Amino acid sequence: MKSEKPTIGLSRDEMAQRVAMDIPDGSYVNLGIGIPERISRFVPDGCEFIYHTENGLLGMGPSPEEGEGEPELINAGKRQVTALPGASYFQHPDSFAMIRGGHLDLCVLGALQVACNGDLANWSTGGPGAIPAVGGAMDLVAGVKSVFVITQHCTKTGDPKLVDACTYPLTGPGVVNRIYTDLAVIEITADGFQLVELSPGVSFEYVAERTGAPLIPIPVSSAN
Template identity: 60%
Template sequence: MNETVKRDIAARAAKDLPDGAFVNLGIGLPTLVASYIPAGRDVIFHSENGLLGLGPAPEPEHIDMELINAGKQPVTLLPGASVFHHNDSFAMIRGGHIDFALLGAFQVAANGDLANWSTGHERTAPAVGGAMDLAAGAREVWVLMEHTTKDGKPRILNRCTYPLTAPTVVKRIYTELAVIQVTADGLMVIDLAEGVNFSDVQAKTEAKLHAAVK
């Protein structure tokens, strides 16, 4: 996925975060969201290594590698930010104090099952990190990911084929094609990227979609 596509997905998700929300940014694509919060909206970003109050990504000349997020990327802190112990950070997550967890994923199932820690392949090291805690502890989980794999296979499936991180936790999916809400009645396409129509999205999705927009 090229950087422009990643930034488009991050910006679209940022648009939907409500004022005053406490939001964990997962490793990878979700970390970009902090740079796209609309002006005047107060969103408090969390990283599980013990940071609360993350700001936009630093300019190259202001990078401090002693100030990093859980993915070891340099970050900035806004006025009023906190730095605290890893244990306290996970107490926040497990205690239900995170409103939204924005995570990457390998696969999402039609019922909201999440697979994002292992592909099950022997040559690929699994990476649990804080994903299982976040999936269980956050009030709502949103996934930001590319709609298909590098070889064009769907990532949004009837059932995940990779080991699950957590069952039925994903509430919304953001891709370069669409925004999809996971509902009791199935997957609902609630927004489409510019130049994309519903049939384009369905053609690249194994699970059946329902159209809130055409």
């Protein structure tokens, strides 16, 4: 297993920007806590995304200016946010009706592990002493139309996060559609991990070596 920190590939902001390029204009989107939150800074020109936060706000805007925040206007990460013109507030059952009723177009989540069949583990390491905390993750993956994962390709110790089978407790089985990492964009297909795009300066072999299940190359006909 490669343990050195890769010096190539995308930064976290570049990963977030890459995801934003693939979000259809007009989408209703839920962004998970952490790296996914960065995506809201990179809305492509001419596009409008409406951000949902599961604690009861559609039309979430950026963090408030220093000193202008309100303790009762927060996001799911419990950080203060703003409400954009056209926003709405609602109660929890309505918020999760949006999620579980299939009304949201996309959610982008972080991951501990993603398996080649689309299984996602992102809520618990299951370790002794760990406080299990699931929040809305299981609702999101069960109900939202499309699920993207944004994650470093490997753990801090160099182990693959894209694996043959998850060893951590699942958030949901077979729920992930696409994975955006520092090294590549990968689609989950019936055949497993299908490479869609390599990050600049990254080779197929480099990614395949760091992926815990077979990586299917881009078909020659569609490569450019």
